[in-house]
Amino acid sequence: MKKIALTASILFIILTFIGAGYVLYNKGQVNAGYAVIPSVFAIASTAFYRNQK
Secondary structure, three states: OHHHHHHHHHHHHHHHHHHHHHHHHOOOOOOOHHHHHHHHHHHHHHHHHHHOO
């Protein structure tokens, strides 16, 4: 379960940077949720990974 949480965390971090790049590429005219939503999931999966024993 710990490996799945780590993999999900890495995936969501990558998606966060892709979303941030997309928002910056469009000069902020698109919704910032493209970067924020994956970052929330990345934080949650990282916290889950760190709390596993």
